[in-house]
Amino acid sequence: MSKALDGVRILDFTHVQSGPTCTQLLAWFGADVIKVERPGVGDATRGQLRDIPDVDSLYFTMLNHNKRSVTLNSKSDKGKEILTKLIEECDVMVENFAPGALDRMGFPWERIQEINPKMIYASVKGFGPGPYADCKVYENVAQCAGGSASTTGMLGEVPMVTGAQIGDSGTGLHLAFGIVTALYHREQSGRGQRVECAMQDGVLNLCRVKLRDQQRLAHGPLNEYSQFGEGIPFGEATPRAGNDSGGGQPGRILKCKDWETDPDAYTYFITQAAVWKNVCDVIGKPEWKEDPDYATPNARLPRLGEVFGAIEDWTMTKTKFEVLEICNPLNIPVGPILSMKEIAGDMSLRETGAIVEVDHPERGKYLTVGNPVKLSDSPSDVERSPLLGEHTDEVMRDVVGLSDEEIAAAREDGAI
Numbered sequence: 001m002s003k004a005l006d007g008v009r010i011l012d013f014t015h016v017q018s019g020p021t022c023t024q025l026l027a028w029f030g031a032d033v034i035k036v037e038r039p040g041v042g043d044a045t046r047g048q049l050r051d052i053p054d055v056d057s058l059y060f061t062m063l064n065h066n067k068r069s070v071t072l073n074s075k076s077d078k079g080k081e082i083l084t085k086l087i088e089e090c091d092v093m094v095e096n097f098a099p100g101a102l103d104r105m106g107f108p109w110e111r112i113q114e115i116n117p118k119m120i121y122a123s124v125k126g127f128g129p130g131p132y133a134d135c136k137v138y139e140n141v142a143q144c145a146g147g148s149a150s151t152t153g154m155l156g157e158v159p160m161v162t163g164a165q166i167g168d169s170g171t172g173l174h175l176a177f178g179i180v181t182a183l184y185h186r187e188q189s190g191r192g193q194r195v196e197c198a199m200q201d202g203v204l205n206l207c208r209v210k211l212r213d214q215q216r217l218a219h220g221p222l223n224e225y226s227q228f229g230e231g232i233p234f235g236e237a238t239p240r241a242g243n244d245s246g247g248g249q250p251g252r253i254l255k256c257k258d259w260e261t262d263p264d265a266y267t268y269f270i271t272q273a274a275v276w277k278n279v280c281d282v283i284g285k286p287e288w289k290e291d292p293d294y295a296t297p298n299a300r301l302p303r304l305g306e307v308f309g310a311i312e313d314w315t316m317t318k319t320k321f322e323v324l325e326i327c328n329p330l331n332i333p334v335g336p337i338l339s340m341k342e343i344a345g346d347m348s349l350r351e352t353g354a355i356v357e358v359d360h361p362e363r364g365k366y367l368t369v370g371n372p373v374k375l376s377d378s379p380s381d382v383e384r385s386p387l388l389g390e391h392t393d394e395v396m397r398d399v400v401g402l403s404d405e406e407i408a409a410a411r412e413d414g415a416i
């Protein structure tokens with residue numbers, strides 16, 4: 001079976017997390033991703049958060065599977081010549097340098113288009129055009145600027161960033177979508193185009209329910225928020241909502257058996273209106289089924305603290321997995337809070353390919369995530385990340401068209 005992106009060649013000028021997330025996705029689907037790195041230096045993440053001395057970090061390996069690595073000093077004359085040839089030969093160029101870095105290198109979008117009018121040129125930047133366009137941006141800056149931090153955390157406490165890398169990996173996902181859309185458009189137009197994704201915009205796209213709530217505030221309090229039931233007045237902006245559900249069905253994180261000693265002994269519990277009677281039976285409150293103070297979602301809204309308190313009295317007598325086993329057949333939506341240890345050891349995730357064990361020549365075996373998107377007619381397997389410059393010679397020969405002597409001279413020059 002062929003892979004979905006077989007035949008698409010990507011010039012991968014990305015580093016750290018946002019850009020590499022995007023190109024790794026494309027590589028998983030079969031694109032030939034040629035990662036360009038500075039000779040002797042490479043992507044900074046190769047050396048960051050190392051767990052084994054002198055071995056590529058898990059940070060790097062887990063973001064750069066299925067790629068080829070070439071070293072190239074794109075600021076030297078010979079390096080620019082090679083880069084020009086690579087631009088001619090590739091379908092897509094992806095970069096997430098600081099604003100203006102490619103222009104300073106001598107390769108603004110206009111020049112890239114001139115070299116290859118079919119080129120799709122995709123960039124991640126922290127911000128779009130405007131007052132912050134020149135800023136360098138990392139994950140948590142994007143979470144703060146995109147509305148996530150101000151709406152995450154407990155009411156009255158400091159804003160909170162999330163563990164999910166919505167600024168970096170989230171923007172990489174958006175960019176990959178932009179690239180395949182542009183590839184599809186190129187089929188009809190015959191032309192490439194520029195694809196841009198700002199991390200602030202990517203985070204905001206994922207935080208849209210909070211922008212929804214900002215506008216609802218103009219028409220009254222947000223009555224599904226816990227603070228409504230607690231009688232705490234709303235301010236002018238969407239508040240932090242703790243673990244309240246973001247949708248129309250109230251939900252919270254509740255303690256389970258052993259919560260005193262196990263930091264992850266919790267369950268998410270949603271009091272979905274359609275199964276309210278089942279909830280009442282399970283927690284031993286059958287009288288709430290018909291009581292007008294509890295029987296309807298609107299009647300419960302000012303009493304959510306009491307309702308979830310009663311549910312928690314019950315969940316604290318069960319493990320988080322027992323809660324799941326009891327509630328699932330009754331269609332009550334619950335979710336055990338899984339630790340990374342539990343996820344890493346979950347064999348069902350290995351079977352689906354959500355978690356994959358990979359062998360690396362220098363670090364040995366390690367776990368990584370697999371492609372979460374499955375296509376029925378094109379496989380997607382995970383191959384180890386490349387060593388720095390592992391594919392320089394073959395790419396210089398087969399893609400750039402250099403002879404062995406020219407490769408040796410370019411190396412002597414410090415260009416590769």
Ligand code: CAO
Pocket residue numbers: 015016017018019036037038039072073074075096097098099100101102104105124125126135136137138139168
């Ligand atoms: N050959 C020659 N020079 C190279 C090169 C190569 N192969 N690869 C990179 N360089 C140069 C760049 O041209 C740049 O030079 P100038 O400063 O002279 O223009 C320099 O290396 C450093 O690039 P940078 O400014 O992008 O890197 P940084 O470590 O200072 O900043 C980051 C990192 C992520 C803050 C910045 O790249 C950025 O804001 N990117 C956009 C937003 C983004 O993707 N952020 C998420 C990162 S993941 O958390």
